[in-house]
Amino acid sequence: MRIVILGAGQAAASLAARLRAAGHAGPVTLIGSEPVAPYQRPPLSKDYLLGRMGLDRLMLRGADWWAAQGVTLRLGETATAIDRDARIVTTDRGSHAYDALVLTLGARPRRLPAGIGGHLPGVHVIRSLADIEALAPGLQPGRRLVVIGGGYIGLEAAAVARKLDLSVTLIEAAPRILGRVAAAETAGMIRDLHRSHRVTILEGTAIAGITGTDRATGVRLADGRDLPADLVVTGIGVTPETALAERSGLGIDNGIATDDRGRTSDPAIWAAGDCASIPWQGGRLRLESVGGAIDMAEAVADNILGADRAYAPRPWFWSDQFDAKLQIAGLGTGHDRIVTRPAEGPHGGSVWYYRGARLIAVDALNDARAYMIGKRLIEAGRSPDPAALVAAADLRALL
Template structure:
């Protein structure tokens, strides 16, 4: 009976082992995670959980006894330190060795951190990536305190929204000339800048961090424009990097992520990858899709292919972000967009991205209906004319039948 080992016990790892069992695999399955807890909802960490609106127990995707019921060996608080691909063995911290027939890497990603020389290791400086991070920073969110948020992407903006709702004074700095520049059109940046400013957040674009100050704990900051600030704590949201160290130790190809083929197989025929750590083909380019949806869908596809399905993975990208009373829902990928069409009706707003005359993505703010219509249009390869989308009189649902 074969043994499948999965390294990385987050959303992708859980989805993969669950799919192995639901597809009828009866061999041994071992799921290994470095964190002490089993798989949990990460997006909630910078939203409902940090706000205190979600109890810790509700974060967990499956109770521990589910793993026992599925005959899955769950090894939490366990680090894999090396992979011997030739011998098909993984070495755990403490020198325990496990043999595998097939290995899947669902190792996720790591937050980028600030260098020690500019204060990145001071107490009171946080990242938002795992449950331990959220638990550590939660006591900092007290009314009247001051936080500096470094980075104007979705993580930084979500943290700003939590802080502002808790009565914390917020300064957010973004080195680029606008927030969300890497991931969204200027129209979306403008929408969220105005939203945060209405809630009292001080957003400074085109301004970076020179250094954090303090002896043992952060007490202030010097910005790139020479401004000095007094702060009680700081949150760093400057992106993530794929966790590829183990893949590199195994000798598999890595290029801004673990390189996989259409089936999720790496350059080693017995090693697979899925989730944030994996890079895949998308319209002739290599991309990593950092989302819950991709983690689930890609991992389930990999599980089927580990069992011989030979099914190509065709991603259907979708993302979301909650900030204040606004739910942003994103369908598709806006890579290479040339035009953006704004649709505004009855307080709902959506931004439609076109590459030439081809619809490629939609940002929808409190507009779940048009998000779903846009998602279905993109997946069906349908591209209504931009002027049709912009027209508030258009029957959007009818576009699906056109």
């Protein structure tokens, strides 16, 4: 069986590894538009941008591993069409026949419109190695950075820039940072963390555009104020890469729609990772996380080889900012009650999300024990009484 993987990120690497570990001996071809082999993306906005991690450590697998496993890498090559009847992928460099095709195309960062200056040199996004190579030279001490977007990417970029001694202002159009992904209590801890490191945070603040002609010189706010900037980073979310799937007539619903096995509307085509959505609690779920990419890719690999097992997501995430680590287990969407606990060590705490009597998620800042216990409780389907959770002298008693 000839298996072709389109996309060269975490899901692609995990899928290829699982296929070989499960005994698939047939041809595996991995096609990626970037000129480098699959690498980790989370460190890009953290240790790699700070210069604490080299390119060799960023790589998910060494060159010798790909060769030893007999996985053909086609790098710097972009798929342009899928002939579903003939089962052929056409790229800008040729064509590849498949028996099973897996789309692990990831997501692309949203950009500001060109009409308000989003195209200007000096306006950056953070998603790829090329993005970091463009941004890093500008992160010089004393320069002024404006970050647009108060999600995790924007906050991580702000933290790195402050560590490098830039002056940083972060703008969030919504009433508060982390508005789509975390409770107000978690956002409050993160806000306090950033302000303690002299990041200026402007919430409920819309922008009118980027100022400058040949390059960005600042950000104009909707109220008419101008914020001078030597460079601008936008962290306003991502969009799943679905264009190729759409052109090929595959089902699209908050990403490339799959069943709970990872199969698309074409039985010979599968999808995994940030580009894919799965059935979830009466709707569809698309996870933008390393854990989700790995777990779904491994389930898809098993199912291509005949396992026929459902992919059961176990969401977990993390974010490193300054010397703090935020760890998240579960999904807090639809919660109707929050309880909090202080951290067992200094600085931080945990936020526990309930829907009715059910524990559905936990955010833990500098509190690894709360994260691990919360994760175990959620995955086991166990929900301690909120009052007992708050009163517990030792969280381990809840297990």
